[in-house]
Amino acid sequence: MAQLERIVILTGAGISAESGIDTFRSAGGLWEQHKVEDVATPEGFMRDPDLVLGFYDMRREALAKVDPNPAHRALARLESEFDGELLLVTQNVDDLHERGGAKSVLHMHGELKSALCTACEVRSPWDAPMGDRPPCPVCQAPSLRPDVVWFGEMPYQMERIYASLTRADLFVSIGTSGAVYPAAGFVQEARMAGARTLELNLEPSEGTHFFHEARHGPAGELVPAWVEEVLGS
Structure with a gap:
């Protein structure tokens, strides 16, 4: 493997599904x-705030019952030991990346354990229910x-993400549809800028054909093996 200096990693629902986090497609979730x-x-x-707040209260409660898996821990190890520049976008x-040991994670779709005030627009760490206002x-x-970040809203820190994609040697997509x-267009942005691209996913995604290389199987197996390759090269 060629010497890497800058890696951008994107993770999606598939990496946390192995820890038991519901995805859009999970049956019975x-x-x-x-x-x-x-x-x-x-x-x-706006239509039914009680329903929405209650739904996210349930998601926050469910989060407390799951743990990071080997894929989360492997990426934390990569962040710690990689000599170059690494941006981990999820x-x-x-908060499984953080609980797995990652120190700097860009949450482009926000965080369950954060509250946004619609009055003063300040974000605050949050671990309690919101349903009781x-x-x-x-x-x-x-x-x-x-x-x-809900559908129809702008994901966070897009300028930083695109700037990193244009400078990356390698873009890796893990567990995304x-x-x-x-986010689905990140691989094309990276390729146009000259980066190598790698997909690690349970099965081929809708964008598999855009990647230089694709490996398919459980993230808990693929990601630690790939991290070993990077750190051993």
Whole structure:
């Protein structure tokens, strides 16, 4: 493997599914019981805030019952031991990367354990229910919502992500469907800038054909093996 200096990694629902986190497609999970437009859009929140706050309270509660898996821990090891520049971007709103040991994670879709005040627009760490309308820790207004990017809203720190993609030697997509933009377009951005591209996914994604290389199987097996390759090269 050629000497790497800059790696951008994107992780999606597939990496956390192995820890037991519900995905949009998981049978019998929280998402199957609700329509996306009811619980993951600004319009749904305006229409029925009690439903939305209750839904994210359930997701936050469920998060406390799962643990990081070998893929999360392997990426934390890579972050710690890689001599070059690494940006770890996740579409996931869980904290499993951090609990797995990662120190710097860019959550482009926000975080379950963060609250956004719609009155003062300040974000605060949050680990409690929101359904009973607790006051904002900063302005005291009962105006908190989950600090999660809903459909129709702009993901966080896109300028930083695109800037990193244009400078990367390698772009790696782990556990993503390749169906949700703008993240689904990252592989093309990276390729146009000259980066090598690698997909690690349970099965071929919708964008597999854009990657130079694709490896398919459980993230808990593929990711640690790939990290060994990088650190051993």
